[in-house]
Amino acid sequence: MKNNGPIETSCVHCNVRLNSVFNVLDEDQVKDLCIHKSCAVYKKGQYVFTENGLPAGLFCINSGKIKLTTTGYDGKEQILRLVKSGDIVGYRALLSNERYHCSAVTLEDASICIIDKKYFFDAIESSPKLMFEVVKKMSQDLKVAEDHIVSLSQKNVRERMAEALLFLKATYGFEEDNQTINVSLSREEIADYVGTSTESCIRLLSEFNNDKLISLKGKKISIVNLQKLIQTANIED
Amino acid sequence: MKNNGPIETSCVHCNVRLNSVFNVLDEDQVKDLCIHKSCAVYKKGQYVFTENGLPAGLFCINSGKIKLTTTGYDGKEQILRLVKSGDIVGYRALLSNERYHCSAVTLEDASICIIDKKYFFDAIESSPKLMFEVVKKMSQDLKVAEDHIVSLSQKNVRERMAEALLFLKATYGFEEDNQTINVSLSREEIADYVGTSTESCIRLLSEFNNDKLISLKGKKISIVNLQKLIQTANIED
DNA sequence: GGCATTATATGATATAAATCATATAATTTA
DNA sequence: TAAATTATATGATTTATATCATATAATGCC
Numbered sequence: 001m002k003n004n005g006p007i008e009t010s011c012v013h014c015n016v017r018l019n020s021v022f023n024v025l026d027e028d029q030v031k032d033l034c035i036h037k038s039c040a041v042y043k044k045g046q047y048v049f050t051e052n053g054l055p056a057g058l059f060c061i062n063s064g065k066i067k068l069t070t071t072g073y074d075g076k077e078q079i080l081r082l083v084k085s086g087d088i089v090g091y092r093a094l095l096s097n098e099r100y101h102c103s104a105v106t107l108e109d110a111s112i113c114i115i116d117k118k119y120f121f122d123a124i125e126s127s128p129k130l131m132f133e134v135v136k137k138m139s140q141d142l143k144v145a146e147d148h149i150v151s152l153s154q155k156n157v158r159e160r161m162a163e164a165l166l167f168l169k170a171t172y173g174f175e176e177d178n179q180t181i182n183v184s185l186s187r188e189e190i191a192d193y194v195g196t197s198t199e200s201c202i203r204l205l206s207e208f209n210n211d212k213l214i215s216l217k218g219k220k221i222s223i224v225n226l227q228k229l230i231q232t233a234n235i236e237d
Numbered sequence: 238m239k240n241n242g243p244i245e246t247s248c249v250h251c252n253v254r255l256n257s258v259f260n261v262l263d264e265d266q267v268k269d270l271c272i273h274k275s276c277a278v279y280k281k282g283q284y285v286f287t288e289n290g291l292p293a294g295l296f297c298i299n300s301g302k303i304k305l306t307t308t309g310y311d312g313k314e315q316i317l318r319l320v321k322s323g324d325i326v327g328y329r330a331l332l333s334n335e336r337y338h339c340s341a342v343t344l345e346d347a348s349i350c351i352i353d354k355k356y357f358f359d360a361i362e363s364s365p366k367l368m369f370e371v372v373k374k375m376s377q378d379l380k381v382a383e384d385h386i387v388s389l390s391q392k393n394v395r396e397r398m399a400e401a402l403l404f405l406k407a408t409y410g411f412e413e414d415n416q417t418i419n420v421s422l423s424r425e426e427i428a429d430y431v432g433t434s435t436e437s438c439i440r441l442l443s444e445f446n447n448d449k450l451i452s453l454k455g456k457k458i459s460i461v462n463l464q465k466l467i468q469t470a471n472i473e474d
Numbered sequence: 475g476g477c478a479t480t481a482t483a484t485g486a487t488a489t490a491a492a493t494c495a496t497a498t499a500a501t502t503t504a
Numbered sequence: 505t506a507a508a509t510t511a512t513a514t515g516a517t518t519t520a521t522a523t524c525a526t527a528t529a530a531t532g533c534c
Contacts, residue, residue, distance in 0.1 A: 073387075096373045136333045146339070149386060152390060187511070195390030218500085434521075
């Protein structure tokens with residue numbers, strides 16, 4: 001797939017309130033914000049920003065799904081966070097005035113706003129409410145990261161795999177059938193999140209499939225036996 | 238060791254500016270802050286706060302070292318962060334209005350200030366500078382956590398062990414001899430940080446000792462060959 | 475100061491999971 | 505649409521590391 005960069009579009013229709021952190025703004029503030037943002041449409045697989053880059057603003061996902069990845073040792077990719085529509089991305093480097101320590105890549109076609117850096121700083125300085133919303137977001141991400149550390153330290157691959165599926169479900173929810181996880185990741189990407197090899201990931205998904213915990217249809221994973229999957233995610237010995 | 242709780246003392250002498258985030262305050266602000274804080278002396282091994290507890294304020298480490306731990310699966314302890322004097326603790330739960338997701342335990346005798354919750358919120362609302370300092374702190378912790386995730390996902394225990402020693406050195410520095418890491422952790426605690434078994438931790442430290450990367454004297458670890466330790470911390474195949 | 479407890483050390487064994495290998499299925503793209 | 509590439513699948517083998525076991529050293533305690 002060729003990535004020629006996002007297609008910029010005008011931004012009149014996209015409702016920034018979609019993005020949870022901006023819920024706290026009033027009508028006028030939203031109007032003002034809209035003047036200082038622009039929208040872009042990304043194709044699946046495009047980079048929103050890249051590791052070591054300098055932040056130019058805050059990204060708000062209007063639609064689509066994003067993975068935040070970093071290049072580990074030996075060039076191996078690590079998925080650090082998974083982001084859904086309504087979320088903001090790139091706030092960490094922006095707030096701490098650092099370069100990005102990870103890249104953001106679209107997992108599907110996406111519509112993303114970028115809010116001008118200077119304007120964003122003005123907005124959070126003048127609106128403590130907004131600031132607290134962003135802080136809460138970072139706090140949440142820190143908690144999730146530290147939970148992941150415990151999991152990686154103490155659980156085996158099978159448990160982490162079950163946990164990852166539950167995490168995907170919690171993040172992206174189900175499709176209309178109420179059991180298919182609403183995201184398409186390659187086995188390699190799942191492995192890059194779980195911290196295992198692609199082969200082990202494939203093998204475990206096959207096993208879960210055979211054990212009727214899940215069912216597989218291409219990249220689509222359905223949770224067939226949630227109770228047993230939860231059990232598998234915990235220590236079972 | 239019996240833990241009877243901290244000994245409260247008056248606070249006139251402790252300089253809150255020690256704590257990096259408060260460097261941005263001016264003379265009057267510091268004076269005001271001092272009215273709203275109190276100091277306490279903790280013995281080694283005491284809890285500053287505990288998992289699931291509700292934050293009553295912000296803790297500032299005047300002296301001493303702290304570990305933030307969480308109880309993982311099967312009751313196994315996970316060390317999430319290591320904190321030194323000058324740092325603040327307990328800000329995450331406080332800012333996001335949540336219960337603590339980890340406990341804070343002193344690694345040695347410590348003097349710790351607690352800043353009243355309400356006052357702290359007033360302070361960060363009225364001083365964007367202070368707010369940004371706290372945000373930078375959280376941002377840093379998030380980065381460290383995500384680096385740890387990559388390490389846990391992609392490195393083997395030997396590499397992580399070498400990395401952990403370098404991390405301890407980076408956090409607490411050397412003693413006067415310029416090679417002994419200035420912190421005393423049990424082998425089990427190191428294992429709980431690295432994400433390995435106590436036996437593997439002991440074995441690897443022994444190996445590093447035999448290979449003249451480090452030298453051991455009780456709980457004190459000296460880095461003898463920094464260059465080789467750095468090599469060991471990275472992928473070497 | 476001696477006894478009990480806990481921490482450190484090291485060997486032996488078992489096992490989870492990586493790696494290597496090969497096959498088939500599914501996508502790209504020419 | 506065929507060829508090429510990439511993703512998924514699964515078997516065989518190796519290896520890192522946990523676990524179990526036992527010994528010694530260090531520390532806390534009455």
